[in-house]
Amino acid sequence: QVQLLESGGGLVHDGGSLKLSCSASGGTLGSYAMGWFRRAPGTEREFVAVISISGGTTYYADFVKGRFTISRDNAKNTLSLQMNSLKPEDPAVYYCAAGSGSLGVHRWEYEHWGQGTQVTVSS
Numbered sequence: 683q684v685q686l687l688e689s690g691g692g693l694v695h696d697g698g699s700l701k702l703s704c705s706a707s708g709g710t711l712g713s714y715a716m717g718w719f720r721r722a723p724g725t726e727r728e729f730v731a732v733i734s735i736s737g738g739t740t741y742y743a744d745f746v747k748g749r750f751t752i753s754r755d756n757a758k759n760t761l762s763l764q765m766n767s768l769k770p771e772d773p774a775v776y777y778c779a780a781g782s783g784s785l786g787v788h789r790w791e792y793e794h795w796g797q798g799t800q801v802t803v804s805s
Contacts, residue, residue: 684709684794686778691799698768698803704761704778704796712756714780717792718763720801722774729787730776731763741785745771768803775800 690702702718717732731742731752740752751764761778776799779792786792 684711684714684780686780686794686796688776688778688796688799691776691801693802693804694768696768696770696803696805699764699766700768700801702763702765702776702778702799702801704763706759706761706780709794710756711754711759711761711780714782714794715785716752716754716761717779717781717786718750718752718761718776719779719789720772720774720776721798725774727777727789729789732785732787733761734785739785741787743787765801768801770803770805773801773803 685708688704694700718730719727721727733740733752737754749767754761778796780794781792783791
């Protein structure tokens with residue numbers, strides 16, 4: 683059973699940057715498409731970005747295109763999300779997820795989830 687652990691969340695000023703990381707134990711990330719989701723208070727968990735097993739294909743939600751970059755290092759069993767130009771609407775708990783299917787954008791397409799890391803943006 684793959685276990686995922688996010689890190690790198692914190693407080694950043696409006697327009698600032700953060701890099702989130704996701705590490706895996708009990709399995710290899712190289713067998714999964716990997717995604718990032720987020721959930722702000724009072725909202726549903728929403729798709730942010732996904733990357734293919736090889737890392738050659740990525741897909742982003744419209745609200746992060748041009749600002750966030752998803753990447754992976756299968757040799758190190760890690761996933762990252764570089765977040766630039768953070769906005770007041772970006773604060774949420776960010777989750778990494780592993781899915782056996784293709785580039786999923788829905789929660790149900792992912793079998794393994796981390797516990798999340800909090801991102802806060804101050805104006």
